Amino acid sequence: MRILVVEDDRILGEAISQRIGRMGHGLDLAQTGNQANQMLGVQEYDLILLDLNLPDMTGNQILQNLRKKQSNTPVIILTARDEIKDRIELLDLGADDYMAKPVDFGELEARCRALLRRSQGQAQNTIEYGNVCLDLQACTVTVAGVLIELKQREFRLLEVFIGHTGRVLSKETLIEHIYNFNENPNPSVIEIYVARLRKSLQDSDIHIRTIRGLGYLLEKHHD
Amino acid sequence: MRILVVEDDRILGEAISQRIGRMGHGLDLAQTGNQANQMLGVQEYDLILLDLNLPDMTGNQILQNLRKKQSNTPVIILTARDEIKDRIELLDLGADDYMAKPVDFGELEARCRALLRRSQGQAQNTIEYGNVCLDLQACTVTVAGVLIELKQREFRLLEVFIGHTGRVLSKETLIEHIYNFNENPNPSVIEIYVARLRKSLQDSDIHIRTIRGLGYLLEKHHD
DNA sequence: CCCATGTCATGCGTATTTTAGTGGTCGAAG
DNA sequence: CTTCGACCACTAAAATACGCATGACATGGG
Numbered sequence: 240m241r242i243l244v245v246e247d248d249r250i251l252g253e254a255i256s257q258r259i260g261r262m263g264h265g266l267d268l269a270q271t272g273n274q275a276n277q278m279l280g281v282q283e284y285d286l287i288l289l290d291l292n293l294p295d296m297t298g299n300q301i302l303q304n305l306r307k308k309q310s311n312t313p314v315i316i317l318t319a320r321d322e323i324k325d326r327i328e329l330l331d332l333g334a335d336d337y338m339a340k341p342v343d344f345g346e347l348e349a350r351c352r353a354l355l356r357r358s359q360g361q362a363q364n365t366i367e368y369g370n371v372c373l374d375l376q377a378c379t380v381t382v383a384g385v386l387i388e389l390k391q392r393e394f395r396l397l398e399v400f401i402g403h404t405g406r407v408l409s410k411e412t413l414i415e416h417i418y419n420f421n422e423n424p425n426p427s428v429i430e431i432y433v434a435r436l437r438k439s440l441q442d443s444d445i446h447i448r449t450i451r452g453l454g455y456l457l458e459k460h461h462d
Numbered sequence: 463m464r465i466l467v468v469e470d471d472r473i474l475g476e477a478i479s480q481r482i483g484r485m486g487h488g489l490d491l492a493q494t495g496n497q498a499n500q501m502l503g504v505q506e507y508d509l510i511l512l513d514l515n516l517p518d519m520t521g522n523q524i525l526q527n528l529r530k531k532q533s534n535t536p537v538i539i540l541t542a543r544d545e546i547k548d549r550i551e552l553l554d555l556g557a558d559d560y561m562a563k564p565v566d567f568g569e570l571e572a573r574c575r576a577l578l579r580r581s582q583g584q585a586q587n588t589i590e591y592g593n594v595c596l597d598l599q600a601c602t603v604t605v606a607g608v609l610i611e612l613k614q615r616e617f618r619l620l621e622v623f624i625g626h627t628g629r630v631l632s633k634e635t636l637i638e639h640i641y642n643f644n645e646n647p648n649p650s651v652i653e654i655y656v657a658r659l660r661k662s663l664q665d666s667d668i669h670i671r672t673i674r675g676l677g678y679l680l681e682k683h684h685d
Numbered sequence: 686c687c688c689a690t691g692t693c694a695t696g697c698g699t700a701t702t703t704t705a706g707t708g709g710t711c712g713a714a715g
Numbered sequence: 716c717t718t719c720g721a722c723c724a725c726t727a728a729a730a731t732a733c734g735c736a737t738g739a740c741a742t743g744g745g
Contacts (some may be wrong), residue, residue: 311580330572335580336559349553357536357558357580390690406599428692430734451700451733452614453601457496613701650723651703657724674711674722 240285240355240398241265241413241416245275245301246317247293251342255288259351263378265390267420272296276304282415284312285402286355288332288347291318299332306333313354317342352376358402369445369459370403382443389439392417397430397440400447400457409454429455463506463578464488464492468498469513469540470522474565478511481567482574495519499527507535509578511570512557514541529556536577540565591624592668592682605666612662615640619655620663623670623680632677652678 240266245254249270256268267282269275272293279287279301287305291298300312316337329337336350344378352375356366370383373394380389380397384462389397395417400408410426418424433447433455440446444460465487470473472493479491490505496515502510502524514521525537526596539552539560552560559573561621587598593606601617603610612620618640623631633649643645656670656678663669667683 283603327568327572330569330576333579337574346553351556353553353556356556357534392691405597407601424691425693427694427734431692431736434735448676449734450601450614456600615702647703653723654703654725672723 240395240402241267241282241292242276242286242288243269243275243282243284244288245269245272245298246288246290246292247271248290248300251340254344255342255347258348259288262348262351263395265416265417272298272301276303278420279305279308279310281381282420283310283412285358286351287314288351289314289316291316291329299329301435302329302334308404313358315347315354366401368404368457369443371397371401371440371443371445373398373401377458380439382440385442387439390398390435392432393436393439396429397436400436400455404457407450407454407456412454413454419426463508464490465509465511465574466490466492466498466501466505466507468492468495468509468516468521469511469524470494471513473522474563477567478565478570481571482511485571485574495521495524498524502528502531502533506533509574510535510537511574512537512539514539514552522552525552525555525557536580538570538573538577589621589624591627591680592666594620594624594663594666594668596621596624603662608665610662613658614664615655616659619652620659623659623678627680630673630677630679635677 241312242259244252244255244259244266246255246268247270248262252268252270256266260266264285267278267284269278272295275289275293289298289301298316298318305312305314308336311333313335314333316334317340318337335354338347338350356375366375372381374380376396378394380387380394396413399413399416410429413429414424414426433449437447446458446460448456448458450456465482465600467475467478467482467489469478469491470493475491475493479489484488487508490501490507494594495518498512498516512521512524516524521539521541525539528535528537536558538558539557540563541552541560542563558577561570561573589596589598595604596617597603598621601614603612603617603620619636622636622639633652637647637649656672660670667684669681671679671681673679
């Protein structure tokens with residue numbers, strides 16, 4: 240999962256980044272509205288943490304901008320202001336949640352988990368597809384109830400696949416979801432991880448179909 | 463949209479119901495945990511407002527119960543307690559949001575709207591023409607509901623045809639649409655792909671008519 | 686320093702795309 | 716009505732791009 244943190248306060252931004260980073264997600268930090276908009280133009284995110292008070296524009300504008308593009312990435316607002324009116328407006332604008340500063344990191348993590356879960360169309364902390372079950376918190380995977388070992392990257396890849404079932408995912412798209420902005424690996428690394436994932440999933444009833452020239456597609460097995 | 467309100471306090475429950483009802487949604491009110499579980503067994507809801515302190519069981523149990531059934535209906539918790547710990551647990555249990563009592567009705571409405579929007583927002587990106595249906599995300603095509611296999615180029619070509627129904631498309635135009643600027647294939651490749659597409663579409667109710675000297679035209683079949 | 690993990694480079698096999706070539710069809714002009 | 720030329724359909728085979736396996740090379744934490 241790939242998360243954008245928009246926060247001008249360097250200290251707070253870094254603190255959040257660290258915390259989120261430890262959850263094992265790809266993460267970008269924008270310190271101005273402009274920067275944020277640029278990044279949003281280039282990259283699709285799975286979650287956005289948005290500070291309202293930015294030096295160059297209000298979080299409001301960023302949010303409007305985002306929704307205008309038909310994006311439905313979940314957004315959590317961070318705000319020092321606690322006037323209910325504003326919050327309502329933001330929720331109506333398309334924010335999904337908000338938190339008042341000072342931020343309680345534990346709660347922030349929980350809310351991130353809840354929203355990420357929802358945007359994947361699941362309301363549980365484990366995602367199941369076929370006989371494969373991901374535990375997002377423990378970062379473990381079971382196939383038919385048997386625990387299997389996945390490396391971090393493999394796990395994240397599988398997470399993206401299961402979160403986008405029914406969609407063909409190109410190597411580029413997959414890279415965007417499991418790498419940071421400043422990382423530019425060769426798209427062929429995806430081939431490697433797909434290969435490893437396939438090996439790990441060979442006893443499961445799902446498999447990754449390659450669609451030549453387009454990407455990969457997660458499917459249930461039907462022999 | 464159909465909403466379940468679980469709230470034992472009669473006054474508050476009615477107030478919420480009225481308010482939500484005015485948003486134009488169908489609504490049921492449960493005053494006990496048992497009642498709630500019963501209703502959840504019979505009816506599928508699009509959103510649940512759940513009071514934590516019920517006479518016969520905790521909201522917790524209802525939530526667990528719900529998630530055990532693989533339901534991913536969004537849930538908003540209503541709670542008088544405002545200890546952060548509890549809230550985190552609930553979010554982790556699969557709640558999507560919470561509000562502290564006393565409830566601000568404006569805010570409640572806004573949150574409901576946000577969650578409903580999100581759960582609806584999984585619109586499918588498909589184009590239909592006749593009995594042919596393109597899924598742009600999965601890059602798949604069905605004819606009369608049956609999945610057919612198309613190569614990448616064939617798919618793109620069909621996409622262009624369906625996106626320009628009622629227009630005669632010259633080979634040159636088609637090439638411009640499915641090739642990059644720097645690629646300059648022989649215009650006759652289009653003939654090949656049209657031939658292959660025709661073969662794939664022979665069981666459909668659309669066909670590609672040749673207009674000699676001008677190009678091709680996608681039409682619905684009428685024998 | 687060593688091991689675990691992640692990334693990259695090479696070469697091979699195959700699926701897809703493109704070209705080439707042959708024969709067929711259409712339509713206009715004689 | 717016939718004939719001619721241009722355009723189109725179709726097959727087979729060549730060329731290419733793509734994906735995969737393997738192993739070598741980085742990197743970073745213990």
